[in-house]
Amino acid sequence: MRVLGIDPGLTRCGIGVIDGTAGKPPVLAAADVIRTPAGAARLLALETEIDRWLAEYQPDAVAVERVFSQHNVRTVMGTAQAGAVAIVCAARRGLPVALHTPSEVKAAVTGSGRADKAQVTAMVMRLLRLDDPPRPADTADALALAICHLWRGAMHHRLAEAALRQGGRR
Numbered sequence: 001m002r003v004l005g006i007d008p009g010l011t012r013c014g015i016g017v018i019d020g021t022a023g024k025p026p027v028l029a030a031a032d033v034i035r036t037p038a039g040a041a042r043l044l045a046l047e048t049e050i051d052r053w054l055a056e057y058q059p060d061a062v063a064v065e066r067v068f069s070q071h072n073v074r075t076v077m078g079t080a081q082a083g084a085v086a087i088v089c090a091a092r093r094g095l096p097v098a099l100h101t102p103s104e105v106k107a108a109v110t111g112s113g114r115a116d117k118a119q120v121t122a123m124v125m126r127l128l129r130l131d132d133p134p135r136p137a138d139t140a141d142a143l144a145l146a147i148c149h150l151w152r153g154a155m156h157h158r159l160a161e162a163a164l165r166q167g168g169r170r
Contacts, residue, residue, distance in 0.1 A: 004059035005146030007138045008082035014138030017057045018146045028128045031139045050089045062090040063149035066099035100148050108148035120144050
């Protein structure tokens with residue numbers, strides 16, 4: 001399964017692609033950060049880049065960080081807009097989209113929902129067998145989202161299939 005992870009942001013949007021299957025360590029396909037210019041065309045620039053990544057890497061699913069309430073409403077609004085652009089791009093291609101909270105991602109990758117950015121980055125490096133940390137931190141967060149979805153998404157998919165099989169036996 002190939003997963004595109006997106007850590008939404010207007011000025012810096014982390015983006016990363018990993019490949020993985022059950023029982024094997026995930027493999028990095030690509031990672032970067034999308035930087036957008038200030039102004040009204042910012043969301044359009046973000047849409048163009050995300051769409052380019054979707055076309056180039058052909059993921060099976062997209063994982064986006066779920067926006068959570070922060071003290072700075074302006075930051076929340078920008079993050080939500082960037083996340084919505086990513087969701088629309090994926091939906092346009094018929095790709096499944098999953099939203100994961102930061103604590104879900106941290107728990108999946110490090111074992112603790114309260115892990116800090118350094119711990120998440122260290123585990124992303126370890127899991128993807130990277131010599132150097134992904135930079136900037138938004139890139140590591142996008143890869144962590146993809147890893148979280150790869151592991152949790154596969155589990156949810158198997159549970160849904162099991163429920164369907166169970167329902168069919170009645």
